[in-house]
Amino acid sequence: MRLAFLADPLEHFKIYKDSTYAMMREAAARGHALFAFEQADMRVLQGRVLADMRPITLAAEGGSWFTAGPRETLSLNEVDAVVMRKDPPFDSEYLYATHLLEHAERQGARIFNKPRALRDFNEKLAILRFPQFTAPTMVSSQATDIRAFLREHGDIILKPLDGMGGSGIFRLRPEDPNIGTILETQTHHGRISLMAQRYLPAIADGDKRVLLIAGKPVDWCLARIPMQGETRGNLAAGGTGVARPLSARDRDIAETLGPELFAEGLMLVGLDVIGDSLTEVNVTSPTCFQEISAQSGINVAGLFVDAIEAALG
Missing domain, CATH: 3.30.470.20 (ATP-grasp fold, B domain)
Structure with missing residues (x-):
């Protein structure tokens, strides 16, 4: 198979812990050909979704962990599968990438995970589909709502809807003197929605x-x-x-x-x-x-x- 990975720059991978690298290593061990490209490498020309892909060969221990051949401009349906491994944030460019990937699907490309599912399942909001398994949760951009939730539960976690790796997460308790500043900053004065959850010891x-x-x-x-x-x-x-x-x-x-x-x-x-x-x-x-x-x-x-x-x- 020819597997193409849409990912962040390979040069920044920490291969001792990177899951995308583990996928590549396993695929290469099975004899599959590897390609890599970034969001900025995609474009649509004459209706076709193209990407400037680098063929990748994994290197032995020491030095760079990979070598890359000359870039090849390929339609996404010319490889057997595209593995979408771009890290958040889920910003406008990420959103546009899912639209291009979905268009490539209509042309026969196989994308994992499916682009529509990436859009539909916000990593925070998706838990609302499964309330039987969740702690008390609310979503709002309004400080008054969040303050009421804090009064009800006494100890809460506040998180942005588009973050990763724990960035932007705050624990709030009623005695915190910075509640007002945190809410103003995190909601951008009521313009950005946040998720609040009861703190789980x-x-x-x-x-x-x-x-x-x-x-x-x-x-x-x-x-x-x-x-x-x-x-x-x-x-x-x-x-x-x-x-x-x-x-x-x-x-x-x-x-x-x-x-x-x-x-x-x-x-x-x-x-x-x-x-x-x-x-x-x-x-x-x-x-x-x-x-x-x-x-x-x-x-x-x-x-x-x-x-x-x-x-x-």
Whole structure:
């Protein structure tokens, strides 16, 4: 197969932990040809969705982890599959990229995850589809609404709807002297919507990343445990990743959501679970492949490439 990865610049990859690199490494080991391109490399010309792609060869230890051949301008339907691995933020350029990818689908391209599903499943708002698994949650751009939610629950988490890696997340309690400033800044004086959730003390035991591949859960998750004095468990915020077998509740959530999300065109999903509560549904570029594999012995990238191969027949 010829697999093209739409990703951030390869030169910035931290390959010791990067899940896209793990996918590439597994695909290359199976003899599949690899290509890479970025959002800015796409364009439409005479109705065709084209991209300037670099053929990629993975290198041995030491030096650059890859070598790239001369750029080739290819229609997206000229490769067997495009794996969308562009990190958030989900800004206007990301949105436009999903429209171009969807147009490429109409021309026969195979895209994973499906572009329409990437648009439909905001990583924060998607949990509203599954209230049976969530802690008390609200969404508003109005400080009065958020203050009322804070008074009701006493301890809340406030997060932007388009962030990643724990960026822009605040924990608020009624005695915090900066509530007004935080709300003004984060809502841009009532112009930007935020999500508020009741604080879950179980975060001390980890913010669990549960991976779904082709609608089925990987048997181990990664519990991202906050560093001392930190509320966020995200690895990007200094959290420590500890792989664990799924709990009964983790599996219940994953097996309930998995078939529905897969039917929507989401080949790979990362569910975030704190304690017994679903907090996010990550669909853009879910991570933690390498951490789970290293600690559990499960070849997570292998499961993903298996699923791509099965989908392509």
